[in-house]
Structures are given as structure tokens and as C-alpha cells.
Amino acid sequence: MKTIFDPVSLGKLRLKNRLIRSATWEALADEDGHMSEELFAQYERLAAGGVGAIITGFTSVADDDHYFEGMARLSRDELIPEHQRLTKLIHAHDCPVIVQLALGEYNGAHRNMTIDSMSAADIAAVRGSFIAAAVRAEKSGCDGVQIHAAHGFFLSRFISPAYNHRTDEYGGSAENRARLIVEILRGIKASAPSLHVTMKINGSDFIRGGLTPDDCAAVCALCARSGLDSVEISGNGTSVPGIRAGVNEAYFRGLAAPLARQLSIPVILVGGHRSIDCMERLLNETQIEFLSLSRPLVREPALPARWKSCDRAPSRCVSCNACYSTPGHRCIFSR
Numbered sequence: 001m002k003t004i005f006d007p008v009s010l011g012k013l014r015l016k017n018r019l020i021r022s023a024t025w026e027a028l029a030d031e032d033g034h035m036s037e038e039l040f041a042q043y044e045r046l047a048a049g050g051v052g053a054i055i056t057g058f059t060s061v062a063d064d065d066h067y068f069e070g071m072a073r074l075s076r077d078e079l080i081p082e083h084q085r086l087t088k089l090i091h092a093h094d095c096p097v098i099v100q101l102a103l104g105e106y107n108g109a110h111r112n113m114t115i116d117s118m119s120a121a122d123i124a125a126v127r128g129s130f131i132a133a134a135v136r137a138e139k140s141g142c143d144g145v146q147i148h149a150a151h152g153f154f155l156s157r158f159i160s161p162a163y164n165h166r167t168d169e170y171g172g173s174a175e176n177r178a179r180l181i182v183e184i185l186r187g188i189k190a191s192a193p194s195l196h197v198t199m200k201i202n203g204s205d206f207i208r209g210g211l212t213p214d215d216c217a218a219v220c221a222l223c224a225r226s227g228l229d230s231v232e233i234s235g236n237g238t239s240v241p242g243i244r245a246g247v248n249e250a251y252f253r254g255l256a257a258p259l260a261r262q263l264s265i266p267v268i269l270v271g272g273h274r275s276i277d278c279m280e281r282l283l284n285e286t287q288i289e290f291l292s293l294s295r296p297l298v299r300e301p302a303l304p305a306r307w308k309s310c311d312r313a314p315s316r317c318v319s320c321n322a323c324y325s326t327p328g329h330r331c332i333f334s335r
């Protein structure tokens with residue numbers, strides 16, 4: 001019988017439980033990607049709150065990527081000491097750190113470039129920036145990186161037939177659309193071999209002509225064969241509002257459960273986990289091994305510790321999504 005508090009291995013990483021903080025953008029870095037004191041304070045609270053591992057908010061691999069405000073960055077060596085400080089403070093709570101590496105938009109020589117109009121050199125530049133950022137993550141002492149290929153970010157669009165209509169080796173079949181991610185993955189494995197490499201991907205884009213569950217399965221299988229260590233399953237429309245314990249939890253379960261059966265690597269499921277009962281049923285009825293949470297930890301950074309202390313009441317998050325618009329993405333109900 002599996003429980004959320006089983007000490008478990010995620011690849012080479014040892015986690016004190018199966019709960020993972022899913023990437024949550026805090027909007028607390030400046031234009032250049034320098035982190036604020038408030039950002040460090042948020043991570044201190046999270047790490048002290050007992051979660052098994054932390055995936056950081058999206059961290060851009062490029063200086064000229066302004067897809068969202070306040071993104072942290074790992075696009076320059078001078079940012080390494082700040083990431084070292086972050087890693088150290090999280091490690092002090094026996095909690096591994098996985099940096100979510102993301103590219104929102106690619107601004108090459110021509111802004112507003114589409115995936116279809118990118119040259120081979122543009123694609124190589126994206127590949128290089130992910131690999132270089134991962135090397136910086138390794139130098140910062142991080143335990144892993146997550147390739148952000150979900151939620152309409154650049155790599156999510158690149159693998160999606162709704163955006164990628166290329167006719168070369170990077171377009172067409174799922175294998176071709178996944179080629180850039182596979183190249184990034186292999187590059188990271190070669191250049192930063194100590195890192196756990198995971199990926200966040202849409203189980204479905206939920207748009208006409210977009211990534212389907214079959215496409216997602218094909219991309220994940222290719223990545224698993226190329227060294228991916230685990231995968232986190234999400235979907236577009238990621239933060240579904242109005243989630244209630246025992247009513248509509250774990251809303252991407254139907255996408256993740258078949259993948260967990262098929263894939264040789266651990267599957268992490270995000271989206272709408274609010275009660276221990278629902279999570280433990282998932283662990284025992286499917287082959288999903290890890291559960292990741294975002295809004296519940298915005299509401300209560302110490303939720304894992306509360307649950308462990310025998311107060312098993314569901315998360316107090318009401319899934320209102322107001323946290324998306326508060327300074328530091330704090331919960332409007334938290335004091």
C-alpha cells in the first residue's frame with residue numbers, strides 16, 4: 001500500500017515523500033533575472049514546509065525572453081551565485097532542487113519569429129541556450145532541471161502540430177517535432193551528467209490540431225529512450241479553477257495514468273490535488289508515483305508538514321486563481 005509519505009527515489013534523488021512542488025512562477029526577479037530577497041524568503045518557507053522536492057518557477061534560458069514579467073534566469077554565468085544561494089537554503093531542509101528551464105519566446109535576429117520561419121542556426125541557438133543554462137544549474141549545485149515543454153511555452157509550441165508546420169527534419173511526425181527536445185536532453189546529459197532531467201509536458205493541448213495524447217506518448221517514449229529521468233504530465237488550461245476535495249480533483253489523471261503504464265520512467269501528475277484520500281487512491285490504483293502541487297503550497301507552504309502531523313484535512317486552497325495577480329503570487333487568504 002503506497003502512501004504520500006513513503007520515502008522514495010526519483011531517479012538518483014532521495015525524496016522524503018512523494019509530494020513535489022510543481023513549478024510556480026513568483027514574478028519576483030528583476031528584468032535581468034536577479035532574484036529578490038522576497039523570492040529567497042518564499043523558498044525558505046516552502047522548503048521548511050516539508051515538501052519532498054522543489055521544482056522552481058520557470059527560469060528563462062535567454063536574456064531577451066520577456067514572455068512573463070519577473071522571470072528568474074540562468075542565461076548568464078553571473079547569475080550562478082544567486083542560484084547557489086537558493087539551492088543551499090533549500091538543501092538545508094533535506095529537499096532536492098530542480099530548476100525549471102523555460103523559453104517563453106525566441107527573439108532571434110527577427111522578433112516575432114514563428115517556429116516555421118526559424119533557420120537551422122536559430123534552432124541551434126535555442127538548443128545551446130537550454131544546455132548552457134543546465135550547465136549553470138549544475139554549477140549552482142542543483143539536483144536537476146526540468147525542461148518546460150508544456151502550457152504553450154516555446155518548446156510546447158515546437159512539438160505541437162498546431163504551431164509547427166515545418167517540412168524539414170524538425171517538423172511532420174511526432175519524432176521530428178520532438179527532435180529539438182531530444183537534442184537538448186542529450187546535450188544536457190553530456191554536459192551536465194550529474195543532473196536529474198525531467199520534463200513538463202501537456203498530455204493534450206486541448207486545441208484543434210494540437211498535441212494529442214498519442215503525440216504526447218510518442219514524445220515521452222522518445223525522450224525516455226534518450227535519457228529522460230522522469231516526466232510531469234500537465235495540460236493547457238493548467239490551473240483549473242473551482243477544485244473541491246472529493247469532487248473534481250486530479251483533473252489530468254486520465255492523461256497521465258495510461259502514460260504511467262506505458263513508460264519506463266516515473267510519472268509525476270500535476271493539477272488539482274487537494275486531499276490525501278484522492279492522492280493515495282491514485283498512487284494505489286495507477287502507476288503514477290509522484291504528485292506535484294502548486295496552488296495548495298501557495299495557500300499553505302507548510303501543507304506537507306501539516307498533513308504529516310496528523311491534520312489530514314484537505315488543502316485550504318479554493319482554486320480561485322487570484323494568486324496569479326497578487327504581488328509575489330501570494331494567496332489572498334493568507335495572512
Ligand SMILES: Cc1cc2nc3c(=O)[nH]c(=O)nc-3n(C[C@H](O)[C@H](O)[C@H](O)COP(=O)(O)O)c2cc1C
Nearest residue numbers: 022023024025057058238239271272293294295329
Ligand atoms: C501563480 C502560478 C504560477 C505558475 N507558474 C508556473 C511555472 O512557472 N511553470 C509551470 O510549469 N507551471 C506554472 N504554474 C502551473 C502549476 O505548476 C500547476 O501546473 C497548476 O497550477 C495546476 O496545479 P495545482 O492545482 O496544484 O495548482 C503556475 C500556477 C500558478 C497558480
